[in-house]
Amino acid sequence: MSSTTTANPVLRVPPAAPAEAAAHFRASLAFHADVSDVAAALAAGGDPGFVVLDCRSTESWDQGHVPGAVHLPTALVPERAGQLLDTSVPVVTYCWGPACDGATRAALALAELGYPVKEMLGGFEYWVREGYEFETRQGRERRAADPLTAPVGADCGC
Structure with missing residues (x-):
């Protein structure tokens, strides 16, 4: 490796071989869904084929x-999941946002109980920042999309 490459922080550790990278990214998609894909599936109408699970506190839910x-x-998943969820229906968990791993902990607990599960990347924060409708104790709300997180008035193309 040349001295230019070792000084470059991006290439200090070289990229994985393409086959390894493909396996990694394929696996990542098996574990995660993004906010826009979840929103599109829910907006399509009918049964989306999954259940969305908010694993935050009651105060957060009300917000x-x-x-x-x-x-x-999350803390109640082991004792209550069987009353609320069907093990044959995939679950998509979310918590506050990218800096919170509550959805990851809930997904782990659900997987250990036998549920097929994915985590919604970005959580509730990105749901709101991308301009999707949400419910509060006072009713439904929607905020304008944040142009730093979602294209305004267009599909991001990904």
């Missing part, structure tokens, strides 16, 4: 949540 989501705080 705002994805319409139609099931509320089940």
